[in-house]
Amino acid sequence: MLAAQQRPRLIDERGLRTDGRRPDELRPIRIELGVLKNADGSAIFEMGNTKVIAAVYGPKEMHPRHMALPDRTVLRVRYHMTPFSTDERKNPAPSRREIELSKVIREALESAILTELFPRATIDVFMEVLQADAGTRLVSLMAASMALADAGIPMRDLIAGVAVGKADEVLVLDLNEAEDMWGGADMPIAMMPSLNKVVLFQLNGTMTPEELRQALELAKKGIAEIYQLEKKAIKEKFVEVS
Amino acid sequence: MSGQIFVMDQQVVCPGDLLAEGDFEIPWSPYIYKESNRYYASVVGVVDVKNGTFTVVPLKGSKYWPRVGDTVLGMVEDIELYGWTVDIRAPYPAYLPASSLLNRPVTAGEDLRRYLDVGDYIVAKVEVFDRTTNPILAVRGSDTGKVTDGTVVSISPSKTSRLIGRNRSLLNTLMSMTGCHLMVYPNGMIHMRCPSSAQEEAIKGAISLIEIEQESRISDLTEKVRRFIASKLGETNVSSSAEA
Numbered sequence: 001m002l003a004a005q006q007r008p009r010l011i012d013e014r015g016l017r018t019d020g021r022r023p024d025e026l027r028p029i030r031i032e033l034g035v036l037k038n039a040d041g042s043a044i045f046e047m048g049n050t051k052v053i054a055a056v057y058g059p060k061e062m063h064p065r066h067m068a069l070p071d072r073t074v075l076r077v078r079y080h081m082t083p084f085s086t087d088e089r090k091n092p093a094p095s096r097r098e099i100e101l102s103k104v105i106r107e108a109l110e111s112a113i114l115t116e117l118f119p120r121a122t123i124d125v126f127m128e129v130l131q132a133d134a135g136t137r138l139v140s141l142m143a144a145s146m147a148l149a150d151a152g153i154p155m156r157d158l159i160a161g162v163a164v165g166k167a168d169e170v171l172v173l174d175l176n177e178a179e180d181m182w183g184g185a186d187m188p189i190a191m192m193p194s195l196n197k198v199v200l201f202q203l204n205g206t207m208t209p210e211e212l213r214q215a216l217e218l219a220k221k222g223i224a225e226i227y228q229l230e231k232k233a234i235k236e237k238f239v240e241v242s
Numbered sequence: 243m244s245g246q247i248f249v250m251d252q253q254v255v256c257p258g259d260l261l262a263e264g265d266f267e268i269p270w271s272p273y274i275y276k277e278s279n280r281y282y283a284s285v286v287g288v289v290d291v292k293n294g295t296f297t298v299v300p301l302k303g304s305k306y307w308p309r310v311g312d313t314v315l316g317m318v319e320d321i322e323l324y325g326w327t328v329d330i331r332a333p334y335p336a337y338l339p340a341s342s343l344l345n346r347p348v349t350a351g352e353d354l355r356r357y358l359d360v361g362d363y364i365v366a367k368v369e370v371f372d373r374t375t376n377p378i379l380a381v382r383g384s385d386t387g388k389v390t391d392g393t394v395v396s397i398s399p400s401k402t403s404r405l406i407g408r409n410r411s412l413l414n415t416l417m418s419m420t421g422c423h424l425m426v427y428p429n430g431m432i433h434m435r436c437p438s439s440a441q442e443e444a445i446k447g448a449i450s451l452i453e454i455e456q457e458s459r460i461s462d463l464t465e466k467v468r469r470f471i472a473s474k475l476g477e478t479n480v481s482s483s484a485e486a
Contacts, residue, residue, distance in 0.1 A: 040304045040305075041302070058305075058333065059305060059333040060305075060333055061333065061334060061335060070374070114272070114275060114284055117272050118333050119373050119374070120334070121333040121334065149256065149257055149285070149286055149302070150286075150302060151302065151303070151304065152285050152286065152300050152301075152302030152303025152304065152305070152400055153285070153303075154257070154272050154273060154275070154284035154285050155257045155258075155284055155285075156257070156258065156275055156277075156282065156284065157257055157258030157282070158256060158257050158258050192258060193258070194258040194259070194260060194282065195258065195277065195282075230256075231256050231259075234256045234286055235254050235256065
């Protein structure tokens with residue numbers, strides 16, 4: 001449907017975006033932990049219209065045994081989009097893109113989880129995109145990070161991430177679908193904020209070095225905001241009543 | 243030992259929360275992560291700050307991290323030639339050599355099913371465990387061996403400390419109110435012997451109450467459990483707990 005449309009104006013005369021946000025404004029975020037009974041840990045992460053559910057199993061014994069690593073945990077990660085997540089039915093078979101994103105997310109999680117604590121074991125992470133509206137890889141990664149916290153798996157830090165892009169030559173935070181499709185650049189970045197380390201960094205499109213520097217600053221600001229929301233979501237479950 | 247602690251006693255922490263900076267002599271824990279001279283929490287948990295040191299007690303986690311010397315209750319999963327594979331709710335399967343239970347060498351071809359069958363519960367000590375080997379169990383002492391009576395129930399291993407409570411307060415409340423005898427093992431298994439099934443059901447209800455409990459303070463939890471048991475069994479048993 002969108003493909004048939006004409007390229008819309010992404011920034012209006014008041015400097016606001018297609019969904020009425022300012023360029024440095026995030027979409028509304030909702031985080032819920034422990035949403036699945038059978039998984040060791042689970043979470044739903046919503047960012048605007050993007051909605052992802054994640055489930056974690058383990059650490060557990062690795063089968064087949066020869067695939068286990070003697071010094072650390074093997075992470076098996078599946079990023080998948082449900083057939084009903086897009087405006088036209090998506091074939092449920094894993095696509096090239098989903099396999100690649102699974103790898104990118106796995107590598108990000110591997111740098112956060114203390115994998116050396118559980119040698120010879122495995123941790124399974126499943127992410128299902130329930131609704132896609134740009135930024136699914138980061139929302140999936142954050143959902144996985146929250147599900148891992150829910151499972152009580154030791155990690156260095158929670159992961160927070162946001163995309164910065166260019167819409168009508170203006171740097172914008174947290175792209176939506178229209179900006180993702182028509183914008184000049186899309187740069188997803190995920191970090192472990194309290195350690196100040198980057199775990200995922202990609203760039204589609206073009207940016208000047210100066211734009212990249214500004215985009216990084218903008219992303220860091222958004223990440224700090226998301227990080228606080230993540231912590232709040234966890235701590236809210238353990239309120240001290242007096 | 244020198245440095246600064248940034249968290250308060252009983253504070254809830256998330257992975258990545260800075261706990262302290264400096265040099266502390268704290269026992270190794272999977273729940274604390276050290277980078278250069280900064281200590282971070284690695285799980286969702288409650289901090290215990292005492293005498294200038296700190297530990298993190300996890301609030302989440304369905305797996306038990308085996309520690310040498312712990313007495314655990316496990317279920318027999320498989321029978322091998324010279325011993326049993328036991329599920330102790332760790333990421334790794336535990337092995338119990340038959341010679342340890344029988345107190346004699348095993349003769350080849352002996353049917354070990356006669357002593358322990360799949361599905362039987364066994365109390366044993368963790369004898370050996372490190373990064374390279376799966377836990378090996380041993381039956382030593384009077385408080386170990388096959389579980390022959392009572393009921394076995396389970397709770398998340400991370401919730402065992404809450405079930406016991408500070409100075410065993412919650413556990414003592416449970417036992418004195420119901421007249422049951424409870425043994426709580428660090429891997430989240432609970433062995434109970436009750437005078438009747440009514441008490442047993444009350445304990446089971448109380449345990450599932452603790453399992454879903456989100457409050458971080460134990461005193462409130464004890465009161466909640468006390469009210470729950472009283473409503474289940476009537477007020478008659480409550481008076482006896484006041485003396486205990």
